[in-house]
Amino acid sequence: MKPDLSTRYLGFRLRNPFVVSASPLGRDLDRLLLLEAAGAAAVVLPSLFEEQIEHDSMLVHTTMEHGTESFPEALSYLPEMSSYNTGPERYLSLITRARESLRVPVIASLNGASPGGWTSYARRMQDAGASALELNVYFVAADMDETSEQVERRYLDIVAEVRRTITIPLAVKIGPFFSSTANMARRIVDAGADGLVVFNRFYQPDIDLENLVVVPDLKLSTAVELRLPLRWIAILHSRVKASLAATTGVHDHFGAIKLLLVGADVTMTASALLIHGPGWIESAIAGLGEWMVEHEYTSVEQLKGSMSWRGAPNPAAFERANYMETLASYEVPR
């Protein structure tokens, strides 16, 4: 008998646990249709960035104003356009078109770092038809005067503000760099999150050695990166009242199975899709099904969380002991 691959995430019944994560893959509708046809159970659209909206509109503003009303023959230098599309309009239109064309849930993604006017975009995403919202709080706490408590408060305020703004399901994508990740996860859920997406991968700076400048760079994930969400999903499973999505490092169905085992409701993939194309989902679904048959699992629901912190035979391995043993397994070079 074919195993039941369906799963629940953010209240949706999904046909399988493979979700396309927020990435450039979601920028155009044609590709989204291909991904759906290949079996994607839901899609997260690329993020709308708070900074980008601000930056684009201020850039248009300063460019349009530069040199104006200074010289009698040239009171301006560029024609005013009927629209600059610096705001979220194009993104909102993508949501609407995706919802009209796709049968699977379309999850909008909003990326920001401060409470404020931009959270109103969440409402506009809902109005545009988003099935759910993934809130991506990306923030590097570089201010020497800002305490960890203040940083945490910032997260919670944002989540609460967005929660107040929308009625659709809300997932929050977090990073792993909290002093107390488990505690923060619970407080974020308490603030209104219906789901947690672990973890965000940050653009990390690189250095151009020829020009000696810092350049932002995003490398595709590798399979080994799966370990971090694996640990934290295991720890959080059934201990927070929220859906759990695992993202980062899902490069084959084996990785996905591991994440499901520790308690993920869905696994999210971008890098593997960027490398292999939409067909990857098809083979991952097949691989999951085969593995389940081979290992006599009848449903994903049965599989989910069976090896979480609560269910694993050696849960301490998810905690500090794991770290010590790993180190000990290396031989010190002589």
Next chain:
Amino acid sequence: MQRPVVTVDGNEAAAYIAHRLSEVVAIYPITPASAMGELADAWTAAGKPNLWGDIPTVIEMQSEAGAAGTLHGALQSGALTTTFTASQGLLLMLPNMFKIAGELSPTVIHVAARTIATHALSIFGDHSDVMTARTTGFALLASASVQEAQDLAAVAHAATLETRIPFLHFFDGFRTSHEVGKIERLTDDDLRALIDAGAIAAHRSRALDPEQPVLRGSAQNPDVYFQAREACNRFYDAVPGIVTTVLQRLEALVGRRYGLFDYRGHPEAERVIVVMGSAVGAVEETVDALVARGEKVGVVIVRLYRPFAADAFLATLPTSARVVAVLDRTKEPGASGEPLLQDVATVLAGAAADGRAMPRIIGGRYGLSSKEFTPAMVKAVFDEAALPQPRPRFTVGILDDVTGLSLDVDPSFRAEPPGVVGALFYGLGSDGTVGANKNTVKIIGEHTPQFAQGYFVYDSKKSGSITVSHLRFSPVPIRSTYLVDSASFIGCHQFGLLATIDLLSRAADGATLLINTPYGAATWDRMPVEAQRQIIEKKMRVFGIDADAVAKEAGLGGRVNTVLQTGFFVLSNLLPPDEAVMAIKDSIRKTYGRRGEAVLDRNFRAVDGARAALFEIVVPEAATGLVHMRPPVIGAAPEFVRTVTGEIIAGRGDLLPVSAMPIDGTFPTGTSQWEKRSIADEIPVWDADICIDCGRCALVCPHAAIRIAYVDESALAGAPAGYPHRATVGKDFPGKRLVIQVAPDDCTGCSVCADICPARSKELVKHKALDMTPKDTVLERERERFDYFLTLPPIDRREVAIATLKGSQALQPLFEFSGACSGCGETPYLKLITQLFGDRLVVANATGCSSIYGGNLPTTPWSVDAQGRGPAWSNSLFEDNAEFGLGLRLGADARHTAAVRVLRGLRGILGDELVEGLIAADQTTEAGIFDQRTRVAAARERLEALGTAEAVEALPLLDGLIRKSVWIVGGDGWAYDIGFGGLDHVISAGRDVNILVLDTEVYSNTGGQASKATPRGAVAKFASAGKSSGKKDLGMIAMAYGNVYVAQIAMGANMTQTVKALAEAESYPGPSLVIAYSPCIAHGFDLAKMMGHQKDAAASGYWPLYRFDPRLAASEDKPFALDSRPPTMPFKEFAAAEARFSMLAGADPERSEELLKAGQEDIDERRRYYEQLAGLERGLPGDEVTV
């Protein structure tokens, strides 16, 4: 019926009607009329229909001549057609205007009347242009205000159709075209009621159509031409009557009454002024004031100037008039009187012959080039008319101490009606003051029953320019067509302006002053004592606000406009403060709403922050300041600069008498060095220790504010303590010390030098050999150092390999400290040619940016070296520059030929050796030129000593023996469009001229209209949907001749190639064309990154670098060298960095995508073609047959 009330300027008022009532609009940019074409183009691009539901076709032409030709053709096809122009543009339309009128084709040309260039160009307003059209057969209809610019535009369109006589509808450039005022807009119903549909049908029925073929435009002979010319007379006879009926229809619709001539004043006036245009407002105010005093004065306002309706004029002019003073805003040297005067005199003389009492008729010139025309001047005219023997011809508004024509004016006379509130705002262009004030006028005009007027004065600099906004608010319509001279509110939006401009001289007693100040409670002590005294004397209240801090806090950088606008509203009480804040936010939403929420949020924050930041400054009883206003020029300046240039800089140019002015437009060069504008916030500071002596910083500096010297160590003996210098790097200047110095008061802070500087500290990577540094922290030190730098000995040009990057930068630039935009992409090339050839350079400069920053008073950047030699510069026109430059070459050659002839006759005196040396000199090197100058000096010495007739004849010819380098300089608007025919002819003529095209790919000077150099996919004015066609390949067209040196260069992409190409072009003994990539504000990117961006332009293949040298063809080599490598960057990536491309991607992504794709294909194809050319051998075309 309630009609919409709008607050617009005169250009918009007229253009609105023109677009509503036209099917075809042929346009070309020219100040101050450009905005009419821009608006028409934008409305069409936005799909706005005309009165009949069709979207008018708007087409930009290559010149006004082209626009007129298109106008003529479209009329012959039966279309309702219009155009807009001014000044020289109107002159270019004249030939077609005769044709259009001769064929009785109804059309309207809307003219923002502007001065014709004579001894100087002027962009400002008078009637010298429209007066040249008097003979064309067009009817001339004059509007005197913004409201009239709309109303009479509609009247002109209606009347032309009914009369078949084409109309020239004009209003005064700037004073009306740019004045913002509250007007009642005509509705579509009004327009339908005005326009005779039958007349439109009749016009269409006359269209050239093969279905009813006719011939129009025949050639005629003496037998019939004259009679045929008279055949149109009855149509002209009918014009006054028809215009009168149209005016009556308008009055019936809207209640505003206009006549062909209107009279205002005492019913039995003895002294009457006749005037037209914007001066009417000032004259009316004065007449009202004088009549109220019991004086018998009046004014006849001329609206339909041509055909001049004699009967209507006589009916309007009171028979009581004893003296009629006719005022003309134009000058016709040598005429018995100016044109309006002559018309009036002719009519009155005819009437006198019929028995009407003949008044004394006097005529005066006023207001040339927007010279102020105030009630005080009007009164001076009436006063003159009251004299027993008034001067028959006079001027008013200037002091003519040469011919004594000017009237004395009592400046204390004022005629502004009570209840008018005047406000003045002094700011910088970059702080947004003018934009906010335009919104203020709109707010008052549209939110209150008050009338509002805004007029804006800009200086002639493109960087760091100062703006003065003149605002009036009044319960009755405002007729004050002159600057605010008694303001109850003064806004000083930049604290530094207190030290440079006497901005309180126009403050009324008890006025309020709002200062943008960072000094809080210490503000008073920081103010110049001259300002303090006026504040105390005039009992002013003073308020402060740190607008920069508020704007910065709100995330708006230096845009302090909305902060200070809020301050004005709070202090002025024109609206309740809360209502005012709401209105300001509403206007911000309207102005910036499309740009995004962030822009609105930040501006709203600035508005909210402003109220809390406002504070009052306590004014003590006595001036206590230690600071004084800065003199306009530094003390060492020559007398002319101090007494004339300095007065202009100080804003007192209006007070200079005629005797102070050069008689023929000739001015000294080298004057920008005396005008220390000190506009930069940050300047580069040199770290000698890490400098690698590459020379790039000086090369790229658009303002010649970074200087390089290579000197012997001994020359530095008297240097100030700590004066930085270092050993040179490389082999170019062995044993010398390198000095790099910033001119701290001349730098504009563009930071192009620091951006390009490749030398970084090993310990702190962000530290470069040139770092931008807050000017205040280093100003005094750098001033001392720059003064010392100027004393260093210049390098001997003979010792320098000038055609190299480093060599060129060792030479003194003779183009310095221009008022071009900060980071200008053009000026580095001009500066470079002055370094290479400046001491023997003759420049023909097409009108455009380069003629403005090069030749607009008060100062010029064209300079002189220590021997007093330097570029000789002239601007003829826009369209004729290549021909003008060719003329300079031919003239120089003729002078050389004459010199050789005369010298041959002087062998006996000068000796064979000297004469032969002078005639056969090899001047291809700096040493050769030096030797020739030495020979010329020797010859001069001997001839001056001789003093014979033949010696005297020879002396003025001697300098003609020194090789001249003739450069024809201009922008792409000139080279690709309006001047292309001439450029093509000049390069075909084979003469030794060098053409430098500063290609900004738009008409930069008039505000970024598309030219044929504009690339596909770029947004520009007149191409707001993105230019659909590709850029013209001017270089390839020139190359087709085979014997023209052609190069395409981009300094930032390849500095060595740039220097080399310019040197090769100059050395080539025939015509040379160098096309230089010149980034501009209109490209929409940070010009500080200009040089790196040019590199990307070449790397993407967008701007290929090449040189085509016919000398290589002569040696049967491959003459075309493709200097740029195959593209390594997609065009899309390059384009994304420029707003002119990326804006379209935002507004219309699909079209942008298509255009960028086509743009990439253009690049690929061009590369493929050029690569093939680079492999071709080519011979020269055959020599000109001279036998």
